[in-house]
Amino acid sequence: MLPGDEPPLDKPPLDGRLVEEAVARAFRDEWGQVVATLIRVIGDWDLAEECAQDAFAAALERWPRDGIPHRPGAWLTTTARNRAIDRIRREAVGAAKLREVAAMVDDVVPDAPEDVPDDRLRLMFTCCHPALALEARVALTLRTLAGLSTAEIARAFLVTEQTMQKRIGRAKQKIKNAAIPYRVPPAQLLPERTPSVLAVLYLLFNEGYSATAGADLVRRNLSAEAIRLTQVLASLMPDEPEVAGLLALMLLHDARSIGRQGDDGLLIPLEEQDRSRWDTTKIAEGIEILEAALRRREPGPYQIQAAIAACHATAQNASDTDWPQITGLYAELTRFMPTPVVKLNQAVAIGMAEGPAAGLLLVDELVASGALAEYHLLPATRADLLRRADRLDEAAAAYREALAQATTEAERAFLRKRIEETCPPAAGPFVGEVTDKRKDAQNERDPAADR
Amino acid sequence: MKYLLMICGDESAAEHANDGCGGWSEEMEQRGVVRGGAGLAPATDATTVRVRDQELLLTDGPFAETKEVVGGFVLIECADLDEAIEIAAKHPAAGYGTIEIRPVLDGPPPDAH
Numbered sequence: 284m285l286p287g288d289e290p291p292l293d294k295p296p297l298d299g300r301l302v303e304e305a306v307a308r309a310f311r312d313e314w315g316q317v318v319a320t321l322i323r324v325i326g327d328w329d330l331a332e333e334c335a336q337d338a339f340a341a342a343l344e345r346w347p348r349d350g351i352p353h354r355p356g357a358w359l360t361t362t363a364r365n366r367a368i369d370r371i372r373r374e375a376v377g378a379a380k381l382r383e384v385a386a387m388v389d390d391v392v393p394d395a396p397e398d399v400p401d402d403r404l405r406l407m408f409t410c411c412h413p414a415l416a417l418e419a420r421v422a423l424t425l426r427t428l429a430g431l432s433t434a435e436i437a438r439a440f441l442v443t444e445q446t447m448q449k450r451i452g453r454a455k456q457k458i459k460n461a462a463i464p465y466r467v468p469p470a471q472l473l474p475e476r477t478p479s480v481l482a483v484l485y486l487l488f489n490e491g492y493s494a495t496a497g498a499d500l501v502r503r504n505l506s507a508e509a510i511r512l513t514q515v516l517a518s519l520m521p522d523e524p525e526v527a528g529l530l531a532l533m534l535l536h537d538a539r540s541i542g543r544q545g546d547d548g549l550l551i552p553l554e555e556q557d558r559s560r561w562d563t564t565k566i567a568e569g570i571e572i573l574e575a576a577l578r579r580r581e582p583g584p585y586q587i588q589a590a591i592a593a594c595h596a597t598a599q600n601a602s603d604t605d606w607p608q609i610t611g612l613y614a615e616l617t618r619f620m621p622t623p624v625v626k627l628n629q630a631v632a633i634g635m636a637e638g639p640a641a642g643l644l645l646v647d648e649l650v651a652s653g654a655l656a657e658y659h660l661l662p663a664t665r666a667d668l669l670r671r672a673d674r675l676d677e678a679a680a681a682y683r684e685a686l687a688q689a690t691t692e693a694e695r696a697f698l699r700k701r702i703e704e705t706c707p708p709a710a711g712p713f714v715g716e717v718t719d720k721r722k723d724a725q726n727e728r729d730p731a732a733d734r
Numbered sequence: 735m736k737y738l739l740m741i742c743g744d745e746s747a748a749e750h751a752n753d754g755c756g757g758w759s760e761e762m763e764q765r766g767v768v769r770g771g772a773g774l775a776p777a778t779d780a781t782t783v784r785v786r787d788q789e790l791l792l793t794d795g796p797f798a799e800t801k802e803v804v805g806g807f808v809l810i811e812c813a814d815l816d817e818a819i820e821i822a823a824k825h826p827a828a829g830y831g832t833i834e835i836r837p838v839l840d841g842p843p844p845d846a847h
Contacts, residue, residue, distance in 0.1 A: 414815055414819070460837050461815045462813075462814040463815045463816075464813070464814040464815065468816070
């Protein structure tokens, strides 16, 4: 098992730090696969997790002495399986079960790595089964696939460890008691089941993405976990362009995350961000993945959202943004997701492409429908459009309405700043009078909108 | 794996009482998944029984006042929850009411004939 062909790892005796790094890397890369395989073999989720944990503990103990195995995943799976056999034997669960587990000896870890069936996909689909509550799907995915501890997940979702323990326990119970199958759904079910997996991953990403600088590191790491799991999913479902679309969307958002918050903790709106701080490598990666997905000509909501994100990510500066293209993409997106939030974003895009008056028409329709009552971004968006239409008094009133509804301090601080800017003492003559329907007027106003 | 499908609906479901089940019964009969079932008289005909401190307590009506009441049930036996969902979704009542799928606990083997 000594690695002869891995230059950085072949010098005995291995120092502790090197081994720790290798185990940490193996944990990140192999945990999900080890657990997924064990669940398939022994059918017991808790035992699978415990034995996987034991295997990683054994690695820390034995790798310094024996060297880092050639294929850490195979080593860990074998070790975990042996541990499971020991445990089942000790607990005398049943001879039949024992034979079953022992029979998996060669099946679990075949010689060539490419023969290993990837059980992570079935684990993902089972964790994200729509018969489980969304919050349970999220927690279960983090625990079993990403290997986060229950305490970490509890901290990330701001509940007690006990509550999270219960949530995960109940989900596992339901999988067992209701006989949720441990499998990748058959082809005819994939169109309805894949979105559930993608929704969980995107929710995870957004939980991390929306965490502010002061937030717990665990919470912020959710984005990285989500990207990693989506990368795994994309490699396991290469023919599913929406999976690639989601991965591209995450990468394009993540590439811009660094510019979103100032040193003072204030949110910086997109048009004011320092674009030189964006991660160009990640942007390029996201665009490459997106373009490959789009070539399959099976558009879907994630690919379209990624295309919108790509428009923003590739604009040299705010005024260079291709708003007509973004407007078209939003029109397309509303076909898949006719939700009020998407319509609100569409209104912003139209406001930029065709002038604030056109955007206001759509926003006022939304206000009239009452669909987004209490959602602060509705009055905030209306306020921005009014401000750009030079209807400053109305804009200030709308900003105040948004301020009353905003839920985070970062957003409130941002809105207060806007109110100050819109209400200069001398302003006033425009009240209710100036409505700008001229499309060419926007070109003079857009730079001002950035301030 | 056995599941109980509880077919629920509000008052408006009563008008479907004599609809029959389309081709559902025939298909499920053919697949051999149905283990039993029946439609129920309206909840207004229900009597709820409790015994507390050896005292028999009767209430007119269902055990809980809810808009949706059980109007029928089917016991099925199939591979897993995915199949149970597929079977429930095909039932015509899923189109106007709701169907609750409850796994049936494994009891002792039925030996009372």
